[in-house]
Amino acid sequence: MPYRPRGFSTGIFTADEQDRSFAYVALWAGLPACIVLLASLHFGKIAVLTPVCSGMVVGSLIGLVLSWSNDEFVRTQIAFAANWALTFAGIILLFEVVPSLNDRAPDQRWTLAIMATIFHAALAWRRWRDR
Amino acid sequence: MKNRLKVLRAERDWSQAELAGRLDVSRQAVNAIETGKHDPSLPLAFRIARLFDMKIEEIFDDGEAA
Numbered sequence: 001m002p003y004r005p006r007g008f009s010t011g012i013f014t015a016d017e018q019d020r021s022f023a024y025v026a027l028w029a030g031l032p033a034c035i036v037l038l039a040s041l042h043f044g045k046i047a048v049l050t051p052v053c054s055g056m057v058v059g060s061l062i063g064l065v066l067s068w069s070n071d072e073f074v075r076t077q078i079a080f081a082a083n084w085a086l087t088f089a090g091i092i093l094l095f096e097v098v099p100s101l102n103d104r105a106p107d108q109r110w111t112l113a114i115m116a117t118i119f120h121a122a123l124a125w126r127r128w129r130d131r
Numbered sequence: 132m133k134n135r136l137k138v139l140r141a142e143r144d145w146s147q148a149e150l151a152g153r154l155d156v157s158r159q160a161v162n163a164i165e166t167g168k169h170d171p172s173l174p175l176a177f178r179i180a181r182l183f184d185m186k187i188e189e190i191f192d193d194g195e196a197a
Contacts (some may be wrong), residue, residue, distance in 0.1 A: 015149055020157035073169050074158035130168040 021072055028127075030060040032118035037113050057116050077130065083125035088118050133159055133192045137165040137182050 015023075037054035040046055062071075064078060092115075093107040105115070140150050140161075141149075147165075151158045154175065163169035171179065180187045 017152040017156075017158060020151070021148070021159065025158050025160050071156040071160050072172050072175060073163050074157060076169065130163055 001032050020074070023070055024074055027060060027120075027123065029056055032062070032122050033057045034113065034120050036119035038117060041113055043111060057113075057120075061116060061119070077123055077126045080126045081119045083121040085115050085119035096104070132166070132167060132170050133194065134164065135190050136161070136179065139190065140165075141144055160190075 033056035035050055035055040036046065037057050040050040040053070070078065091109050092105065095101045105111075136150075140147070145153075147161045148158045152163045154161070155178070156175065160169065164171055176187050176191065180190060183190065
């Protein structure tokens with residue numbers, strides 16, 4: 001495979017089919033990483049696995065902004081998953097704004113980890129349905 | 132939505148990856164369109180039609196009689 005100089009040094013930002021397929025496949029790692037993250041929150045840090053998986057979860061969510069490598073099909077799936085994650089966020093917000101429910105609001109770390117897990121779980125389900 | 136994308140691709144002996152590269156989408160998107168799991172947007176439908184030098188209606192069929 002010939003070397004294809006890309007990126008900031010060359011000013012070439014266009015994604016090709018390989019980039020898009022890689023981006024599609026890479027997102028599959030999000031769900032197992034989220035499960036490890038939740039396990040870490042519950043049982044405690046798990047050696048190297050916790051920081052690695054935490055980074056993967058964080059990167060998978062922040063990386064969504066880089067939509068140049070995602071085509072319309074992938075964006076449809078991401079939007080579906082994001083809807084579920086935002087629904088969960090809305091429920092948590094309800095717990096925060098209703099005084100009688102304040103005491104039942106979960107910890108922020110758990111909230112965000114669960115939200116990320118819901119996103120990746122919904123994404124995995126949508127991909128399985130669209131296979 | 133039914134379509135002839137797989138047939139048209141096979142006639143030109145293109146792989147899904149090759150067709151995806153020509154359409155600026157992922158291979159997974161091509162597979163989803165061929166299997167009817169995803170309907171392309173209008174810009175993508177036009178790109179597909181131009182690539183095969185056909186009308187959109189000759190490639191895609193929404194099942195509704197004219």
